[in-house]
Amino acid sequence: MAYQFDFGAILPHWKLLLDGVVLTTELAAIGAVAGVGLGILGAWARTARTPVISQLVGVYVELIRNTPFLVQLFFIFFGLPALGIKLSEFQAAALAMVVNLGAYSTEIVRAGIQAIPAGQIEAAQSLAMNRVQIFRYIIIRPALKKIWPALSSQVVIVMLGSSVCSQIAAEELTFAANYIQGMNFRAFEVYFVTTGLYLVMSILLRQILKVFGNFLFERRNHA
């Protein structure tokens, strides 16, 4: 007997899905802002003259990039309480995303920094700028501009990766979908709609990042 599609079966649960979308959005927003911020700091630290700092950041980056996100999440949520650090599902999910994106964006931003011609940094030095001034005024904007597409992709990946947070019962979109599916057994319809929602969110996020990038890197004084 053929399967009878019934998308109407999801309608009563629209509120749950919406809550899931909102939570996923919140996680993505926190992850993106704090994660990229952390990445910029990390990339800066990688250029530090004190090798210890640079190496510590290197260890962090490799640790995160070579372990699964789910395990990182479990470690934060189930593991850290052993050290007395007890976080809510949402806090743990947000922290995991920040830590994860922070590591990847450290490497991406670092590549952007390395692409800045040494001559520009020397020119800035010869103008008596100090290290912080050089980073802030000379390096960071062109560096981010160079790697903005790669960074944007990574932000989207991490946003989608938030679906894993359903595993610790953070009530984001995938959690909502699982929950609804558990009630009405309409797996096809529920995950079909959920897929669509993720797709829309990804496209929107990409657009937002693109517009933000244009704003950040646009030339304001026109010749």
Place this chain on the structure above:
Amino acid sequence: MSLVELHAIHKSFGALQVLKGIDLKIDEGQVIALIGKSGSGKSTLLRTINGLETIDDGTIMVAGKKVGDHDTDLLQLRLNVGMVFQQFNLFPHYTALENVMLSPQVVKKQSKGEARKIAEEMLAKVGLSDKMMHYPDQLSGGQQQRVAIARALAMKPRVLLCDEVTSALDPELVNEVLAVVRQLAEEGMTLVMVTHEMRFAREVCDSLVFMHQGRIHESGNPEHVFASPKTPELASFVGGLAG
């Protein structure tokens, strides 16, 4: 006392000894041309005067103060010593005007108005008042180099170091940059320039320093030095250029 005094400067890159004991005095208002074969250490010497290379041995005195290797010493040094590079090195994300304004604002903490006034003055001096709002990639090489000169001048350095400032330019753009350097020299700016433009060096400079294998091999008044080189190395260098 001279504005800049170098004493027994030694510098190696690994096993390669590049500067083997350089003594040089730069007086206020002096215009010095640094010449010599490729690899003789000209750029390295200029870069040590600007603190872009650390030295292994010797002392650098600028305006009567010994330059140490602390960051603050270097910043202090660079307030006195400006530099212009072969590759212009303008900041691509700023307009010509912003390139010139940036350091006075962030380093000297000048107000935007003040910095802008000086920047406009310097850009006018290099003949680029009509290009202030252009980005580096909208300027020719000669124009970019003139912005770079204006950018260095806006910090009001007491010495300006120029490392082959016309070597990256198409031949037809060389003169507009040399004209600016010549004007600076006439105004009494203290200049040290590495150059392969021998005619220019002869006309504009009051001292010529010939470097050979990491040492100052011969120096003196350009007319004399060119007319009757004392060492065979300089004779062959000058001869090689003519031939």
